[in-house]
Amino acid sequence: MSYKEIAWNGLWKNNVGLVQLLGLCPLLAVTTSVVNGVGLGLATTFVMTMSNGIVSLARNHVPHEIRIPVFILIIAALVTLTDLAMNAYVHHLYLVLGIYIPLIVANCSVLGRTEVFAAKNPVLPSLMDGLMMGVGATIVLGILGGVREAFGLGTLFSGINMVFGEAAKSWVITVVPDYHGILYAILPPGAFLGLGALLAIKNWISLHGSSKALQAENPSVSGLDSAAAFH
Amino acid sequence: MEKYFLILIGTVFVNNIALAKILGMCPFFGVTKRLEVATGMGFATAFVLTVGSGASYLIDTYLLGPDLAYLRTFSFIVAIASVVQLTEMYVKKSSPLLYQTLGIYLPLITTNCAVLGIPLLNAQENHNFIESLLFGFGGATGFSLVLVLFASMRERLEGASVPEVFKGGPIAMATASLLSLSFMGFAGLVKV
Numbered sequence: 340m341s342y343k344e345i346a347w348n349g350l351w352k353n354n355v356g357l358v359q360l361l362g363l364c365p366l367l368a369v370t371t372s373v374v375n376g377v378g379l380g381l382a383t384t385f386v387m388t389m390s391n392g393i394v395s396l397a398r399n400h401v402p403h404e405i406r407i408p409v410f411i412l413i414i415a416a417l418v419t420l421t422d423l424a425m426n427a428y429v430h431h432l433y434l435v436l437g438i439y440i441p442l443i444v445a446n447c448s449v450l451g452r453t454e455v456f457a458a459k460n461p462v463l464p465s466l467m468d469g470l471m472m473g474v475g476a477t478i479v480l481g482i483l484g485g486v487r488e489a490f491g492l493g494t495l496f497s498g499i500n501m502v503f504g505e506a507a508k509s510w511v512i513t514v515v516p517d518y519h520g521i522l523y524a525i526l527p528p529g530a531f532l533g534l535g536a537l538l539a540i541k542n543w544i545s546l547h548g549s550s551k552a553l554q555a556e557n558p559s560v561s562g563l564d565s566a567a568a569f570h
Numbered sequence: 571m572e573k574y575f576l577i578l579i580g581t582v583f584v585n586n587i588a589l590a591k592i593l594g595m596c597p598f599f600g601v602t603k604r605l606e607v608a609t610g611m612g613f614a615t616a617f618v619l620t621v622g623s624g625a626s627y628l629i630d631t632y633l634l635g636p637d638l639a640y641l642r643t644f645s646f647i648v649a650i651a652s653v654v655q656l657t658e659m660y661v662k663k664s665s666p667l668l669y670q671t672l673g674i675y676l677p678l679i680t681t682n683c684a685v686l687g688i689p690l691l692n693a694q695e696n697h698n699f700i701e702s703l704l705f706g707f708g709g710a711t712g713f714s715l716v717l718v719l720f721a722s723m724r725e726r727l728e729g730a731s732v733p734e735v736f737k738g739g740p741i742a743m744a745t746a747s748l749l750s751l752s753f754m755g756f757a758g759l760v761k762v
Contacts, residue, residue: 360739363595364683408651415644423640438690441643445683447596527592528751535736535743542735 349471356479361448376484384473391469431501491525493518581708594684608721612714614675623706626689
């Protein structure tokens with residue numbers, strides 16, 4: 340598989356959030372704002388890339404029967420590192436994200452990538468795969484966070500001072516001035532509906548794209564790949 | 571006694587782990603296409619979550635203590651994976667009937683982030699042993715309740731004519747949104 344294919348796979352075709360529908364807990368729980376979503380997304384990206392790399396290095400030394408527990412321990416160690424680093428460097432964001440940082444361990448998409456990709460491929464493609472899957476997830480986290488924040492608070496990038504210090508307070512974009520906010524968008528129900536809307540848009544784009552591609556090539560490939568992958 | 575009762579009500583309805591805390595989404599969307607599968611998964615989760623909460627409490631208090639708190643994630647996941655494995659082995663030997671109902675769901679539970687989330691919340695909020703067990707049991711009961719409700723709704727949805735774009739994922743999310751909204755109605759029932 341070429342690097343271009345790996346990138347396309349991670350960013351769109353097999354996107355963790357939109358197609359595989361794995362790791363939904365962080366996706367739905369922390370996307371109350373862009374900063375929270377992207378913050379956790381980047382942490383997940385780091386863990387995914389590193390775990391893919393390490394698993395790929397170790398893949399010929401781990402007996403097949405006990406590979407899953409070994410992979411989980413590798414991921415748990417990396418998550419602990421991330422957890423400690425975020426506590427030290429972005430402490431306010433760490434407090435907001437709370438238990439969702441340690442819960443990256445239980446994010447099935449991370450274990451999924453090590454098992455599906457890194458356990459069978461050399462180091463460099465595995466690193467690339469982890470990075471692209473992570474970036475794909477981060478983009479979805481950012482978009483969902485943006486939609487919910489814009490509807491719920493009428494701003495974008497609020498809380499960015501948690502990462503870049505007090506000077507960053509002026510970076511907050513006010514989308515609608517004097518907005519009272521729709522609480523629904525910030526509460527859990529808004530997360531479900533927001534992701535539902537994103538999935539519908541993804542389906543629509545795939546359908547739209549495939550009707551053109553249908554005449555050109557493979558007519559059996561349906562655009563509803565996300566619906567089919569939804570077991 | 572009253573305190574324990576309030577913890578139960580609070581975790582089952584008010585702070586439902588699936589709809590308010592948003593934990594355990596993989597089984598929530600993964601196994602709710604059939605009602606009986608959802609019920610089986612509910613029972614298995616209830617069992618593992620209760621035992622896992624107790625085991626994690628013991629590890630956190632007697633093995634880790636405050637000095638090694640950063641090893642929580644690491645040791646809890648090992649403890650929970652072992653609990654799942656041991657349960658599966660024990661149930662297989664002792665009760666074939668129970669194994670038939672729970673067996674196939676047990677390995678799936680490791681993908682449920684609620685089984686790690688609840689012990690972490692227990693440790694964060696300094697619950698004692700009984701509180702930890704109740705928190706785990708209540709959380710799992712609430713989770714099972716929601717699984718069964720959601721599965722019933724999705725079975726009904728199967729016959730409905732949904733627009734092409736909304737089939738599968740999107741309509742399930744919209745349904746979950748409404749279910750979650752209705753559970754918001756319990757807010758304020760118990761002061762947590």
